[in-house]
Amino acid sequence: MDHRVTENFAAKSMGDMLSAPAGIVPDLDQTALLLDIDGTLLELAPTPRDVVVPPKLGLVLQTLHDRLDGALALVSGRSLTDIDVIFAPLQFPAVGGHGAEMRLSVESEAVASCAPPMDNDLKRRFIAISHLSPGILYEDKGYSVALHYRLAPQFERTIYEAVSAIRADLPQAPIEVLPGKFVCEIKPAGFTKATGVRELMNHAPFSGRNPIFIGDDVTDESVFAIMPAFRGVSFSVGRRAHGVNGQFKAPKDVRAWLTHLLDEEAMAAQ
Structure with missing residues (x-):
């Protein structure tokens, strides 16, 4: 497979995807980026509150969000409130609480799914x-x-x-x-990260784009499984999960790849 992906993923065989995704540069005009947080964007910490957001990550995510016309979402088991605290003062579209709540855009209100709060x-x-x-x-x-x-x-x-x-x-x-x-x-029971992503992909600016999902844990496997239905691809972090198209070694490699996407865009514009 060519190292620069400039056509729909649907036109490529899943078997053609690189096992090491660092060199893949998709066509950002047709791509939606869906990113888990803990263990994917950020290194795991002793407690959820101890996670550290690298200084440049917020700017990279914001720049990609703008370049994708808003089609970048964080997909997490954390609540939307918790996600916003971590990345403050920035906000992003997000699926929170394992699909229990969602924000389609920075301008839209957060909405809860039909999931009831736990007794x-x-x-x-x-x-x-x-x-x-x-x-x-x-x-x-x-x-x-x-x-x-x-x-x-x-x-x-x-x-x-x-x-x-x-x-x-x-x-x-x-x-x-x-x-x-x-x-x-x-x-x-009744909702997962996958149900949240399915709903997300039905709405602008995500609908019609080819999603790339990156996750690291068991709870991300439901999303790995549905990527082909949206002509998308998925990558795991730290382990080769079932159903993915490749893997990153660690969160720092995911962050480096996201930065690489912007660098490639800048070079292409010259």
């Missing part, structure tokens, strides 16, 4: 699990809750056994468990 009594059961160790951090995302154990990895099995016990005690509760990197997330 408070159920939340209290999961809060109790965090009391097993000071190293287990409970995070309430509104539409879901997360138990972070990067500071107490020895409790992984205990956490999942406790979550399984709650599910067994409440077999009718419509909840899903999302295993992640040193995190166990619990959310109501």
Whole structure:
């Protein structure tokens, strides 16, 4: 495959995509960029609040957002409020809460999907699990809750056994468990990052464009799976996930590639 992708991904065989995507430069007039945050754009941190946004990343994302006529979105398990705090004062289109909420453009209001907030009594059961160790951090995302154990990895099995016990005690509760990197997330069934991305791709400025999705975790696999339906491609970070067209080694390589897209545009304009 040519290192400069200047035609629709649909015109290329998925098998032709490079396993190492660093040299791929898509036609930005036809592309939508969909980017996970933690473990993809940013290195993972001991707690969600400890993530560090490199100084130049905001400018790169803003410039790409403008160059794509707004077709750049952050796709995250974080809430939209949390996403905005991380990248303040910048805001971007986003799918937050694993598809529970969405903002189609910087100018539009954030909207919630049909996903109901998690029941408070159920939340209290999961809060109790965090009391097993000071190293287990409970995070309430509104539409879901997360138990972070990067500071107490020895409790992984205990956490999942406790979550399984709650599910067994409440077999009718419509909840899903999302295993992640040193995190166990619990959310109501019925929505995922993929349902959020599907909705996003039905609206301008994303509709009709070929999406590139980059993610790193198990929760991103639902989006990897639907990219071919939108004549798009996907890349994983840190591991070769099932159904992707290639992988980046680490978030710094993703950031370098995003910068490379702008550099190539500048060179082509000369």
